Amino acid sequence: LGAPLAEALADVRVEPASPLSVRLRESAGSDADAAHFREDEPKAPAGVLRYFDHVLPLADGSLDGIDDPAVRIAEVLARQHYELRFWRDEQAELNYRRFFAVSTLAGVRVEVPAVFDEAHAEILRWVREGLVDGLRVDHPDGLVDPGGYLDRLAAAPAAAQDAAAPTMDDAAPEAAA
Numbered sequence: 001l002g003a004p005l006a007e008a009l010a011d012v013r014v015e016p017a018s019p020l021s022v023r024l025r026e027s028a029g030s031d032a033d034a035a036h037f038r039e040d041e042p043k044a045p046a047g048v049l050r051y052f053d054h055v056l057p058l059a060d061g062s063l064d065g066i067d068d069p070a071v072r073i074a075e076v077l078a079r080q081h082y083e084l085r086f087w088r089d090e091q092a093e094l095n096y097r098r099f100f101a102v103s104t105l106a107g108v109r110v111e112v113p114a115v116f117d118e119a120h121a122e123i124l125r126w127v128r129e130g131l132v133d134g135l136r137v138d139h140p141d142g143l144v145d146p147g148g149y150l151d152r153l154a155a156a157p158a159a160a161q162d163a164a165a166p167t168m169d170d171a172a173p174e175a176a177a
Contacts, residue, residue, distance in 0.1 A: 111148065
């Protein structure tokens with residue numbers, strides 16, 4: 001988490017309804033063998049949890065006072081502003097924080113211009129017609145090119161209006177005097 005968000009959430013604690021079980025993967029080996037903490041990450045001053053190719057930032061103070069390796073992963077994760085859950089348990093654990101199953105979502109390749117245009121045709125019509133005042137984009141970080149997507153989305157209504165605006169060539173000919 002970035003510093004501003006971490007500061008805003010510093011006093012927030014969400015207590016799970018049931019004891020937190022950390023099951024990061026199913027395998028013959030233990031999670032402790034796969035997961036480890038690093039405190040020397042320049043982009044995450046409080047440290048990170050590295051789990052295979054996943055790098056998760058830690059909240060300030062997450063590593064303080066935890067000496068028992070047997071409980072360290074669960075204790076550190078319980079101190080975070082996020083909660084990791086095993087993906088196969090998602091259907092059984094839907095609640096007010098998880099109201100849909102991620103594994104039921106489909107990806108749309110909005111980085112392909114024709115797909116972007118088709119997927120956004122109706123939404124951009126609403127913008128052009130003044131039916132909505134703005135758009136909310138949740139989790140653009142999951143896209144192939146988040147910045148490119150947001151740039152294209154921001155430019156789309158203006159480009160559509162420019163294309164629909166009459167030009168000098170479309171203007172009625174002046175009456176001859």
